[in-house]
Amino acid sequence: MRKQRGSTGASSKKWKSRVLLGVVAASVTAFASLGVSFADVDLKEKLRFAMQSSADQVIAKMSDEIRTDTEAEKIVLQKELQAKLQEHQAALQAYAAEQKQAAIQAIKNRSRELAASREFSSEEQKRAYAESIQSVESRALAELSAITISEPIPPAPSVTVDVYAAPEQP
Secondary structure (H helix, E strand, O other): OOOOOHHHHHHHHHHHHHHHHHHHHHHHHHHHHHHHHHOOOOHHHHHHHHHHHHHHHHHHHHHHHHHHHHHHHHHHHHHHHHHHHHHHHHHHHHHHHHHHHHHHHHHHHHHHHHHHHOOOOOHHHHHHHHHHHHHHHHHHHHHHHHOOOOOOOOOOOOOOHHHHOOOOOO
């Protein structure tokens, strides 16, 4: 076996130290030139501008989202309101029909009570009274039949920005 020369180990160390020295020199040069290039820039102003533009973008985006949500909410509210109007209209018509039938029945019952409660001396008087009651009953029923609640359901009112505005203080 041959002996290794001592210079091989020394050259490796030399080579490593030269590479290390080169890296250090390059780093120092880079940092020095970086410091020189930023020396004339107002860093505070650049940061302030960057933050302001970011804030403006966020505010604009939030405003757009709020506007979009408000429009969607308007549509939902209008649909809910229209559905409630239709529901109330149907309930009103059902109630009116019930009340109409109750009134018709009350008129007929009252006519019978009036005819039965009176005593007549002749059949002719009884017939004349029954005819007058029947005439009044017919007119009342005709007037009652003319009453209708068949108005169309009004269109849903449009929801405006005023709905979302704060109420005025007295």
